[in-house]
Amino acid sequence: MRSAIRAFSTNVTKTDRKGFVPRRALLYVPGSSEKVLAKVPKIKVDSLVLELEDGCPLASKAQARTNIAAYLDDLPSKGDHACFELGVRVNSVSSGLLADDVKELSKAKHLPQVFLVPKVDDPDELAAIWDIFKTNYGAERIQNSKSRLIIYIESARALLDMPRLLATTLNLHKNAGFFKLDGVVFGSDDFCADLGMSRSNEGTETLYARQRFVTCCKAFSLQAIDSVYIDIKDLDGLRRQSIEGKAWGFDGKQCIHPTQIPVIQESFLPPPDKIEWAKALIDEYIKHENEQRNTVLTFRGSMVDRPVILQAMNIVQTVKYIQESQ
Ligand SMILES: CCC(=O)SCCNC(=O)CCNC(=O)[C@H](O)C(C)(C)COP(=O)(O)OP(=O)(O)OC[C@H]1O[C@@H](n2cnc3c(N)ncnc32)[C@H](O)[C@@H]1OP(=O)(O)O
Ligand SMILES: O=CC(=O)O
Numbered sequence: 001m002r003s004a005i006r007a008f009s010t011n012v013t014k015t016d017r018k019g020f021v022p023r024r025a026l027l028y029v030p031g032s033s034e035k036v037l038a039k040v041p042k043i044k045v046d047s048l049v050l051e052l053e054d055g056c057p058l059a060s061k062a063q064a065r066t067n068i069a070a071y072l073d074d075l076p077s078k079g080d081h082a083c084f085e086l087g088v089r090v091n092s093v094s095s096g097l098l099a100d101d102v103k104e105l106s107k108a109k110h111l112p113q114v115f116l117v118p119k120v121d122d123p124d125e126l127a128a129i130w131d132i133f134k135t136n137y138g139a140e141r142i143q144n145s146k147s148r149l150i151i152y153i154e155s156a157r158a159l160l161d162m163p164r165l166l167a168t169t170l171n172l173h174k175n176a177g178f179f180k181l182d183g184v185v186f187g188s189d190d191f192c193a194d195l196g197m198s199r200s201n202e203g204t205e206t207l208y209a210r211q212r213f214v215t216c217c218k219a220f221s222l223q224a225i226d227s228v229y230i231d232i233k234d235l236d237g238l239r240r241q242s243i244e245g246k247a248w249g250f251d252g253k254q255c256i257h258p259t260q261i262p263v264i265q266e267s268f269l270p271p272p273d274k275i276e277w278a279k280a281l282i283d284e285y286i287k288h289e290n291e292q293r294n295t296v297l298t299f300r301g302s303m304v305d306r307p308v309i310l311q312a313m314n315i316v317q318t319v320k321y322i323q324e325s326q
């Protein structure tokens, strides 16, 4: 009977959950600091991103590239990592720095598990990005790798053109063998700069953008990663915005400091009372369906129909996938 319920769950069945990577918190670790890089294997976070872009000053980019390439080259000697996934955020194609990044990274024996490419503004840029990766890694190495791709939406133009950007990126995997697009990040700070907005901790100025962003991601069954919360000391504000993002459908949030990790990761797990509610509702629904073949019922005083059951199933599935993948 559970499988009968699952069969009509659009969210669960349309998404390829094989190789699911939890990305509740996505922590940037600037590649320019050898001291911080040395701590990487022990940092417990879902996704750890070695940073070459805006977290690395221009004067340190060359050093950061060398450091990250050396790290990847020598990966087995680092032992087991406490993070679930190790990625690298390169510079954007429009910065003119991407080719140098990829050239240096491609010298390493190992690829990161995910490449993160910021500021993808125009579908034409994707051909240039693919070209840079292909030139340096070679098409075969890319096609044989299991590395994934995450792109960033960080401008008004990109937000409006998101369906085309996502479709073009997915097609590059299908037709040319580029890394498979797995998730999308909302680059809130660059977005605010692009629109001339003043960013605030409340984030009301990006309300429309975040909601359009998450809707587009879900239309393509992609993970949606929410804004950076730059006020490192304000953990209450971070928690509020993380819970808000989770409620809107985001899968995770960018993270810039180790103290933000537990706040974000806890916020992106459904709370225990919600998990209990979801499991009890599914059990009740199965009983009800067996007895009456009716899809509408009252549960704990509220009307429940198919969409409410689907939400309960999403909660149970999220917990299951995160627990299974850790
Ligand atoms: C806004 C748009 C974006 O693009 S966000 C992405 C780009 N920005 C970044 O990558 C910034 C990442 N964060 C950082 O560089 C640092 O956290 C900044 C903000 C500079 C603060 O560093 P710091 O002054 O050392 O903080 P702290 O003294 O409180 O650090 C305590 C210990 O934690 C460490 N730490 C700090 N940040 C990180 C990090 N991102 N990853 C790993 N470790 C980190 C510090 O090294 C320090 O360690 P220790 O106690 O000295 O051993
Ligand atoms: O890259 C992240 C941002 O907020 O900008």
Ligand SMILES: [Mg+2]
Binding pocket: 054, 118, 154, 187, 188, 189, 190
């Ligand atoms: Mg940015």
